Amino acid sequence: MKLHPFEGVMRVEKMERYIECFVEPISSLLKKGKNFVEMCTTLYPAFYNQEKLQDAIKEGVQKVTKFRILLDRKVDIYTLKKDVSWIFDLQDKYSYTLEIAKASDDIEHWILVDEKYFRIEAKDKQKRVNVLRTLQIENxxxxxxxxxxxxxxxxxNNAEEVSL
Amino acid sequence: MFNSSCCNYSADTVSSAVITVSTLGFFILFSVVPFVGARLEEYARVSPEELIRQKLQTYSYRFLVHSFESESIGRFMLVSICYLLALFVCLLNYLINSIYDGYILLIGSLFLVLIATGISLYTIFTALYKAIIKSKDIKDLEGYIAQTKWLHGKKNS
Structure with a gap:
């Protein structure tokens, strides 16, 4: 699917898997960032506390110029600060790069890396418990x-800033 | 400079007035275009997939979006058209003047009109190129939209 001579070939991969199977794809996606990473997420502790993802986020924050995490409006910030405290510690350490905000709107869960690598998650919950449907797009x-x-x-812009 | 006895006509005064108005217009247009752009951004309230799909529907919409979504192209196009119109008025002004006072100013303003015409045509054709020539990408984009239909569980995936 070539759209522009300078844009490379677009590659779209459909994925429908159990949540835990996404650790590897998300980790490698985050590691691709060179300029910016934009994440819309709940920072689900059981998922994001996994070592591989922690390492990928830590590596990403040090590599990119801006790493923005937009939290779902449904999350409880107080609980999250206890459950994924490492990410807030990271924000404290790299305050110029890592920004965290809580959404005011109903957001969808995406990861956008460098205008090139995108992960788009299905809006609605799947029928099967803990199964996610996503599109992973390259170029x-x-x-x-x-x-x-x-x-x-x-x-x-509508979100509320979250700090330690 | 020529001053007709009947109406105190001064080519320089008229040209100065036109250039002043068009210079003010320059700032006004630069203020107005983002407002127009903001109106278009209301479309962004729908999902990106829907927005991409809408964009692909008509040539006129694509032309509009391509003209205004990029501030540089949109503003440059409007401002250059504004100047072109202003310079046409100047040209007309000196054309009238030249009947009585030679052709030097007429040639000068004609030169400016040619430059402004070039700039305007360039920006218009850039927008047209993006809107029409690049529309060959539509089929590929439709492929992407189909994938998003699968993502959101719509039937015609």
Whole structure:
């Protein structure tokens, strides 16, 4: 699917797996970041406390110029600060790079890396418990990328900043 | 400079006025275009997938979005068109003047009109190129939209 000579070939991979099977794809996705990472997530502790993901996020924060985590409006920040305290410690250490905010809107769960590597999660819960349906996109054409980034910015601008 | 006895016509005064107004217009347009862009951004309230799908529907919509979504292209196009119109007025002004006072100013303003025309045509064709020529990518983008239908569990995936 070649859209532009400079954009490379777009590759879309469909994934429908149990949550734990996403540790590897998300870790490798986060490690690809060179400029920025934008995540919309709940920071589900049982998932994000896994060593591989912790390492990927820590590595990502040190590599990119901006790492923004937009938390789902349903999360309880107080509980989250206890359950994934390491990420808030990381924010304290890399306050210029890592920003965390709590959304005011109903957000979808995405990971956008460098305008190029995207992970889009299904809006609605799947029928099977703990199963996620996602699209993982490589070499995202700009015409697609900018719409997701624009939407992220809208959510981010309406969000409330979270600090330690 | 020519001053007709009947109406105190001054080509320089008219041109100065036109250039002043168009310079003010420059700032006004730069203020207005983001507002127009913001109106278009209301579309961003729908999901990105829906927005991409909408964008692909019509040539006119694509032209509009391509013209305004990029601030540089949108503003540059509007401002250059504004200047082109202003310079046409100047040209007309000096055309009238040249009847009585030679052709130097007429040639000068004609030169400016040609430059402004070039800039305007360049920006218009850039927008047109993006809107029409690049529309060949649509089939590929439709493929992406189909994948998102699978993602969100819609039937026609």
């Amino acid at each position: 995202t054409p700009y015409i697609i990328a900018k719409e997701y980034m624009r939407q992220f910015d809208i959510w981010w």
